[in-house]
Amino acid sequence: MLPKQAEITLLALPAALTVGLALSFAWPTPTALFLTALAGLLPPLWRLHREQAALAALATQAQTQKKETWDFIRRIINVIPYPVYVKDARSCYVLFNTAFELDKAKSYEQLIGRDGLAPGSSEEAIRLHYLEDGEVLAGRTIYKEEHRNHAVTGQELYRVITKGTCSDPTGEPVIVGVRFYVTEQRIAQRSAQEALERETALREQVQQFVQRLIDVIPDPVYIKKTGGRYVMVNDAFAEYRHLDKSYIVSSAYPPPPAPVDVLTRQASIEEDNSVLVGGEILKEEHVIRKATGEEVFRIVCKRHSIYFDNEPVIIGIDHHITRWRVAERELQRLAQQDALTGIANRRHFREEADRAIDRAERYGEPLSLVMLDLDHFKHVNDSYGHQAGDQVLLETVSRINSCLRKSDIAGRWGGEEFVVLLPHTDAAEALFAAERLRTALAASPILADANALTITLSAGFAQRLAGETLDSFIARADTALYQAKNSGRNRVVGFPTDNPAPINANNEVSI
Numbered sequence: 001m002l003p004k005q006a007e008i009t010l011l012a013l014p015a016a017l018t019v020g021l022a023l024s025f026a027w028p029t030p031t032a033l034f035l036t037a038l039a040g041l042l043p044p045l046w047r048l049h050r051e052q053a054a055l056a057a058l059a060t061q062a063q064t065q066k067k068e069t070w071d072f073i074r075r076i077i078n079v080i081p082y083p084v085y086v087k088d089a090r091s092c093y094v095l096f097n098t099a100f101e102l103d104k105a106k107s108y109e110q111l112i113g114r115d116g117l118a119p120g121s122s123e124e125a126i127r128l129h130y131l132e133d134g135e136v137l138a139g140r141t142i143y144k145e146e147h148r149n150h151a152v153t154g155q156e157l158y159r160v161i162t163k164g165t166c167s168d169p170t171g172e173p174v175i176v177g178v179r180f181y182v183t184e185q186r187i188a189q190r191s192a193q194e195a196l197e198r199e200t201a202l203r204e205q206v207q208q209f210v211q212r213l214i215d216v217i218p219d220p221v222y223i224k225k226t227g228g229r230y231v232m233v234n235d236a237f238a239e240y241r242h243l244d245k246s247y248i249v250s251s252a253y254p255p256p257p258a259p260v261d262v263l264t265r266q267a268s269i270e271e272d273n274s275v276l277v278g279g280e281i282l283k284e285e286h287v288i289r290k291a292t293g294e295e296v297f298r299i300v301c302k303r304h305s306i307y308f309d310n311e312p313v314i315i316g317i318d319h320h321i322t323r324w325r326v327a328e329r330e331l332q333r334l335a336q337q338d339a340l341t342g343i344a345n346r347r348h349f350r351e352e353a354d355r356a357i358d359r360a361e362r363y364g365e366p367l368s369l370v371m372l373d374l375d376h377f378k379h380v381n382d383s384y385g386h387q388a389g390d391q392v393l394l395e396t397v398s399r400i401n402s403c404l405r406k407s408d409i410a411g412r413w414g415g416e417e418f419v420v421l422l423p424h425t426d427a428a429e430a431l432f433a434a435e436r437l438r439t440a441l442a443a444s445p446i447l448a449d450a451n452a453l454t455i456t457l458s459a460g461f462a463q464r465l466a467g468e469t470l471d472s473f474i475a476r477a478d479t480a481l482y483q484a485k486n487s488g489r490n491r492v493v494g495f496p497t498d499n500p501a502p503i504n505a506n507n508e509v510s511i
């Protein structure tokens with residue numbers, strides 16, 4: 001647009017030309033000539049005027065178009081619910097949406113054309129602000145997440161900020177920034193993480209408690225996953241396996257197999273598989289044999305369960321009862337044995353004799369019994385002492401045992417009285433067996449407390465009659481023994497099988 005004076009000048013020039021020409025024809029003075037010359041400048045000045053006017057119009061149009069474009073872009077970005085802004089090369093806001101105004105908690109007027117720095121920002125904050133904008137203008141793209149509190153409301157915020165550069169409609173470089181809020185997601189993530197951490201801590205506490213609980217149990221207890229992977233074992237289990245507890249549960253795959261034979265192990269694997277799919281194993285007392293040959297008595301219980309990580313597991317307890325069984329066996333042995341001589345006591349002998357009678361009855365086999373009594377044993381005790389008497393009893397049993405077959409059963413009937421059961425033996429064979437016993441004792445003196453004592457015994461024997469009870473059987477042998485004592489001692493007397501009546505002198509068998 002030309003200034004007003006220039007327009008007046010240009011409009012005055014045609015008038016000056018007209019006046020100049022009229023005067024030069026009528027009165028050709030220097031003034032007229034000057035005016036004529038001035039009028040000659042008219043065409044170029046007019047052209048200049050037109051060109052300047054056109055330029056001014058173009059500039060006005062460009063400004064209008066830029067404003068329209070800016071307004072259009074602003075309408076577009078106003079639709080975006082996240083703060084979006086454009087800054088010029090001086091880091092001042094030239095365009096932004098209403099979400100950005102709300103985000104900054106400032107009005108349009110407070111933001112437009114300003115750098116947006118909070119009043120009182122530190123020099124370092126200002127420096128970094130311009131440094132980052134400078135880098136963006138140089139081509140760097142910013143992508144960062146910030147965790148902060150809202151300047152006005154104090155609300156906790158998480159936002160992802162992106163900044164890049166491009167040219168504005170006039171070709172000037174600008175910074176385009178977008179703030180994307182992820183507060184809800186991040187808080188939800190954080191809550192989930194905190195919940196997970198709480199659950200993990202709780203799980204560890206529960207695991208520690210369970211560990212302490214099972215460590216109190218004196219029997220091996222374990223929790224096992226598929227493939228024999230142990231996830232928890234107690235002290236007793238580690239001790240039984242002779243392995244470190246942490247090694248058993250941390251070893252990748254799987255710990256050394258249990259020290260049992262192959263068949264036992266295979267059976268155990270099959271049991272595990274059935275429990276893992278929901279079964280249950282309860283094995284009453286049974287015996288396994290360790291590789292060392294040692295017997296282990298136990299009661300096994302395996303139950304299906306779900307571990308903390310939702311995997312199926314076996315909770316197992318091996319109730320070891322070996323020491324009770326060993327003690328029980330020992331008690332049984334003691335209850336069955338005579339304390340001094342170690343052979344069967346009267347009660348156990350009767351049990352064994354009952355079984356032998358059953359067998360003999362079933363198979364129709366002969367069965368004989370010999371009652372033995374030391375002669376004048378009281379005299380040994382009285383003369384040499386009780387201890388010497390004991391030594392005599394021990395040696396007597398030793399000699400009795402040396403004369404018997406494996407299937408024969410010897411017992412102490414009481415005091416210095418013994419009983420021997422002879423399976424598969426009839427009266428004739430029993431006579432020889434009893435005589436062998438008598439001879440074995442009388443053959444050589446017994447050394448008792450440095451005294452060589454010649455000891456003899458008397459014996460009575462009987463062959464069992466079909467259907468006869470043990471008491472009757474013993475009574476007949478005892479009757480024969482009584483007869484042996486009465487007829488002089490150191491002898492064997494049999495109760496005849498063909499005459500179950502009480503013995504008398506005529507049917508006595510004596511040697």
Ligand SMILES: Nc1nc2c(ncn2[C@@H]2O[C@H](COP(=O)(O)OP(=O)(O)OP(=O)(O)O)[C@@H](O)[C@H]2O)c(=O)[nH]1
Pocket residue numbers: 340373374375376377378379381385386387388389390393414415416485
């Ligand atoms: N040292 C010892 N003596 C025992 C034991 N049990 C019983 N006696 C003794 O054995 C003796 C048995 O004596 P008696 O029943 O009179 O019989 P005996 O002296 O052998 O006479 P006869 O049988 O008639 O030949 C008693 O003195 C008992 O005290 C024992 O375990 N050890």
